[in-house]
Amino acid sequence: MARNRSCLYEKYVWEVPVRLTHWVNVTAIIVLSVTGFYIGSPKTLGLVPADFVMGWVRVVHLTAGYAFAVSIASRIWWAFAGNRYAGWREFVPFVYPEGRRDMGRMFLYYLFLSRKVPHPTGHNALAGATYLLVFVLYLVMAGTGFALDAEHAPGGMMRVLLAPLYALFSNQGMRLTHHMGMWLLIAFAIHHIYSAWLMDVKERGGVMSSIFGGYKPVKRGE
Amino acid sequence: MAKNGDEHDEMKQHCFGTPGLWEERGVSRRDFLKFCTAMSAALALPVSLAPRIAEALESDSRPSVIWLEFQSCTGDTEALLRAANPTVGEIVLDVLSVDYAETIMAAAGHQAEEARLKTLKERSGKYIAVVEGAIPMKDNGVYCCVGGRSAVDIAREVCGGAMATITVGTCASYGGIPAASPNPTGAVGVKDAVPGATVINLPGCPVNTDNLVATVVHILTFGKLPATDSKGRPLFAYGKRIHDNCERRPHFDAGQYVEQWGDQAHRAGHCLYKMGCKGPETFHNCPTQRYNEKTNWPVGSGHGCAGCSEPHFWDTMTPFYRRLPNVPGFGVEATADKIGLGVAAATAAAFGIHGVVSALRKGDESDAGKEG
Structure with missing residues (x-):
């Protein structure tokens, strides 16, 4: 295994915007979920009417929401401006034959039907496709979140800009969607961390540390 | 004094037309003008338009x-x-x-x-x-x-x-x-x-x-x-959300909630958010206009808003005593949080088992580790 260590080199895969938006998303999702739980089902923490517990929780929730939205928008931009590993093609592997083949291989490995662990330099194809769904979920969460916030100002710009969403959802349906979206993201986070760990161990491609440093060990010629 | 009074009447006549019609119907001039002013307020018009309202109401x-x-x-x-x-x-x-x-x-x-x-x-x-x-x-x-x-x-x-x-x-x-x-x-x-x-x-x-x-x-x-x-x-009348004009809103922002009907917070008039009040999703001027000659309104009397002025409220605002609607396809006792927790737990369990199997499984090959 260590015979030809020298043939490996550290390849810069995840650029700064990719890693930055990843960690902003992680932080935002944690903060949004914790504050969101309180907003959805609060406890009496105010002792006197002059307290501002829910007020502050909502301020934090909205601030994190804006940070999350900026992060999502930046990442979408970087999908067109960044390197090939950040590019939009990574997230739609199902549209080209090679991507479909890689998705199939990965799926067979997950189902214990194959012992061969695919080792792509960027995202594995199945993960890339999953992130497309996750991004759709992000957009749903941001859209419904801002739409719910905009209700306090019916004539306001945000309310007008998001008008199609109010036609798409009933008022309570929008709240339910926003709430269930959080649970789906929590389920995704569990899956995401597990899969990253699994791939780190099995694929031996240094995926876990790459999201911190940006480098992956790659064979020469790749 | 008398002269002043006359002048005042004259001005009033100039502004508000001739009296008579409303007195015949048992409404004093004073009450009529108060009504016109109240209407200008209800319509969110400047009070200077009250004479125009009076004029319109007195025309034939x-x-x-x-x-x-x-x-x-x-x-x-x-x-x-x-x-x-x-x-x-x-x-x-x-x-x-x-x-x-x-x-x-x-x-x-x-x-x-x-x-x-x-x-x-x-x-x-x-x-x-x-x-x-x-x-x-x-x-x-x-x-x-x-x-x-x-x-x-x-x-x-x-x-x-x-x-x-x-x-x-x-x-x-x-x-x-x-x-x-x-x-x-x-x-x-x-x-x-x-x-x-x-x-x-x-x-x-x-x-x-x-x-x-x-x-x-x-x-x-x-x-x-x-x-x-x-x-x-x-x-x-419907341009503002109930939640934003509610007299209990300070308790919402403070973090003071009724947890149960009749509890201390309920008696103290705290926020009905947890009791399923639909004020945050309903547009109406109930908090300011109130019902029955401005006597009271549902939240004022300790019951959450049912969202009655929104389309399809009977289907979309129910259950009235819960914040979120029931999840379609699940029983009425399965709240969104119970289902969500189930989804998260099922995910954790599935990947936990997958992890154990993966850990015990030998012989997986990755081309990443085998250079050259």
């Missing part, structure tokens, strides 16, 4: 009103009639020449229908139609008939020829309770039944009489309908 060109009642509980008529004292608002509607209103008119049967037809013919395009109750569309509208004609047929004739149609209550506006799932009669609101009609929606269960009177006053004063939102509701 008051339009006829035809009050139609279909699939309703007569709650909106009751809201108007059951005021403890005869109010100026009530008299405004009275002197509007209400030519047809089944609950309050003296005429009955064919005589009543004749009165309606007479107004239709003589005042075509000039009368105001007020509709209370939903209109059933299924099976050619047989589920609500008056005088042998279906509601939809009457509505097409009356609302189609009206200067404007005011729908009072949620049923006439959006179908309301008759339209609640499974909507056996195919009930709809006036705008859906008569798409061509000029409709202004005053939903609520019941309609707030003050808003009805203010709408009529607006039409009389300016000769046109007040500005509306995307759901056809006048902005002066």
Whole structure:
């Protein structure tokens, strides 16, 4: 295994915007979920009417929401401006034959039907496709979140800009969607961390540390 | 002093027209002008327009009103009639020449229908139609008939020829309770039944009489309908969210919630958010206008808002005593959080098992580790 260590080199895969938006998303999702739980089902923490517990929780929730939205928008931009590993093609592997083949291989490995662990330099194809769904979920969460916030100002710009969403959802349906979206993201986070760990161990491609440093060990010629 | 008084009267006459009409009806001049000022406030108009309102109400060109009642509980008529004292608002509607209103008119049967037809013919395009109750569309509208004609047929004739149609209550506006799932009669609101009609929606269960009177006053004063939102509701009454004008809002922001009916927080008047209050999703001026001559409103008396002025509230705002609706396809006891927790737990369990199997599994090959 260590015979030809020298043939490996550290390849810069995840650029700064990719890693930055990843960690902003992680932080935002944690903060949004914790504050969101309180907003959805609060406890009496105010002792006197002059307290501002829910007020502050909502301020934090909205601030994190804006940070999350900026992060999502930046990442979408970087999908067109960044390197090939950040590019939009990574997230739609199902549209080209090679991507479909890689998705199939990965799926067979997950189902214990194959012992061969695919080792792509960027995202594995199945993960890339999953992130497309996750991004759709992000957009749903941001859209419904801002739409719910905009209700306090019916004539306001945000309310007008998001008008199609109010036609798409009933008022309570929008709240339910926003709430269930959080649970789906929590389920995704569990899956995401597990899969990253699994791939780190099995694929031996240094995926876990790459999201911190940006480098992956790659064979020469790749 | 006397001279000053005369001057004052003269000015008043100049501003507000000649007195007399309202005194005859038992409304003092003072009360009448107070009413005009209150109306300018309800309509969110500058108080300087109060004289114009007074002028409009005293002119002789008051339009006829035809009050139609279909699939309703007569709650909106009751809201108007059951005021403890005869109010100026009530008299405004009275002197509007209400030519047809089944609950309050003296005429009955064919005589009543004749009165309606007479107004239709003589005042075509000039009368105001007020509709209370939903209109059933299924099976050619047989589920609500008056005088042998279906509601939809009457509505097409009356609302189609009206200067404007005011729908009072949620049923006439959006179908309301008759339209609640499974909507056996195919009930709809006036705008859906008569798409061509000029409709202004005053939903609520019941309609707030003050808003009805203010709408009529607006039409009389300016000769046109007040500005509306995307759901056809006048902005002066439905332009703000209940939650944002609620007297219990400080308790919401503070973090003080009623957890159980009758608990200490409930007795202290804290926020009803956790009891399923739909104030955060409902647009109406209940907190400021209130009901029954501004006596009270649901949240003021310790019960959460049911969202009654929103379309399809019976289907979308239920369960009334919970924040979130039931998740479609799951039982009523499965709350969104229970289901969500189940999803998260199932994910964790599935990947936990996958992890154990993966850890015990030997011989996986990765080309990453085998360089060269």
